[in-house]
Amino acid sequence: MEYKNSKVYKLAQKVLHNEKYQKLHWEVVDFPEYEGLNGSMIMPDIWDRLMERNNGEMPSQKEFVQECLVDSKEFFFKKMNSNGERWLMPYFDGQKQWYAFCWNERLIRAIIARAARSYPSFVAEYTAKLMIEYTYPKFKIIENNYLDRMLGSDITIVTPDNKVIYLHVMRDSYYSRHYFINKSGTTGKLWHNGVCNEFDRDFNEAHAQLFYDTNNNKYNLIINDCVFITQAYIKEVIDNVIDSAEPLADSQLLRLDQWLIDTGIDKNGVGLDCFVTN
Secondary structure (H helix, E strand, O other): OOHHHOHHHHHHHHHOOOHHHOOOOOOOOOOHHHHOOOOOOOHHHHHHHHHHHOOOOOOOHHHHHHHHHHHHHHHHHHOOOOOOEEEEOOEEOOEEOOEEEEOOHHHHHHHHHHHHHHHHHHHHHHHHHHHHHHHOOOOEEEOOHHHHHHHOOOEEEEOOOOEEEEEEEEEOOHHHHHHHHHHOOOEEEEEEOOEEEEEEOOOOOOEEEEEEOOOOOOOEEEEOOEEEEOHHHHHHHHHHHHHHOEEHHHOHHHHHHHHHHHOOOOOOOOOOOOOOOO
């Protein structure tokens, strides 16, 4: 396929000079209690919902932030007491502590800031997938949000010879690198029917980091404030990890697939029925 006929090229042309995709202006909010709270909005689900609503068109930062606000408001109001508070236990000051959240201007501004700064990572992940599909048309990208939530992988690839690669899309920063190291060896947790189910993670050599930044650099181009991962960088990362790819039949991907079925969380697993795994 010629590059000009590829999805990634067409997307780049679409966002070029398009006011819809220009960056929002938002303020940093000092709210450590909120920053230590997980689960108030499931951003991968929000992104997928917007993609479906837009008939496959990438959402803008404004659309993404607005949808995050909708989900967050529903979350905080769902179990709010008569005083207008929802008591939750975020992680801050080095430990988990109870904190009463109120739906007010400070919380709204913090939600906007969190969603707005997260948006580039979803764009980077999306453009990376499009570039991988163009560069490696025989690769199969497994699309399932359990991979991110439980396995910790943003882009999971099965090669034509049934090998598995896990890519972690992250901003090129000390915090991201430190977070990646700390996340390895932890567990993904998911509540189902009143039971907390845990899945052990292992960021072995089949896992690779795929960096991006919000400025033009060796990793990506910025087109109208949108992050486009370059083909040269995709090739570099894939070339470095391909020899360490896991055999599908003995992979974390297959283990997660079976775990989802065995726990009753999802009878379809992550959708590996089309693969021969033995």
